[in-house]
Amino acid sequence: MKQKGPPMIAKIIEFCARNKFAVFLLMALAIIWGLWALKHTPLDALPDLSDTQVIIYTEWTGRSPDLVEDQITYPIASTLLAAPKVQAVRGFSYLGSSFIYVIFEEGTDIY
Template sequence: MALSVRARWAVLLIILMIGAFGAWQLTKLPIDAVPDITNNQVQINTVDPGLSPIEIEKRVTFPIETALSGIPGLETTRSLSRNGFSQVSAIFSESTDLYFARQQVSERITQARDSLPEGTQPQIGPVTTGLGEVYMYAIDYANPNGKGAKVADGQPGWQSDGSFLTPEGDRLTDEVSRAAYLRTVQTWIISPQLRTVKGVAGVDSIGGFEKQYIVEPDPVKLSAYGVSFSELAEALEAANISVGANFLNRGAKLT
């Protein structure tokens, strides 16, 4: 006590230094109005529009839950079965590394795929929870319906006839095609770039029209050519397979 009185200026300086350090640390302290208290979990989502809730439970949800049994650190599983949709939540202990848990779940799902209905593809949810920050945005044309747009026929943009010319050279003449183009931009241009941003767990696209190619065969003409529906389906599938390049070995001529 006597030392504090004799060196009161030194004590005051130390207190000021400690206070300044505390104020500086306070500016770096992350403050969240709604702290994320969600437990350590991995979600598996599966979509099959052709199955009822009971069939989803029996043929999708239950096999996935069974396949997850025995994973190190797994405490419990919760599931939700709706019309055409299954969600299984695997709850792990707080000491389990999340990425280790996701790897184990992915391996178990791969093993369980043979017991699931054909065509179903279970997907592991992103590394986030329901309390994570969500950023919503909308995509639209700079000049909707061409109002106020600078028209240059033949150049990408709005044309004098009211259509929209894309940079790829496609002419969009109606609202459906223009909405489909916005969805294409979201899927192939904006979404891949957003996924590279640090901290983004996933990008979900809602709305618009996905571009589809529909084949409507004429049964009479198919019968005239002797082609069945299954053969047509196989031909369409074979014509849309994307494969890598290959090479051809030719033996050298020996002399």
């Protein structure tokens, strides 16, 4: 396919050379708009990239991890699986204590 006339970039350069005031005005508007956007765009230095989660800590002093798992961790974790917008539930049992991590879907307001 043959192109008729000068290429598009040549036309743009020619237009800018002929209309210097319009180019100057557009550049000034672009700079003003950029400065306005720089001032009004909210920035977060340390954005929150973690999952929306709740951590439940339980303590049953002096009990074995198996007993803590059977009596505390498993019942709480299995009940929380039915909560709305729950993505995952993870439970960890230790000597006399346990942690249950409940991870929710993105954008869930846990409050």
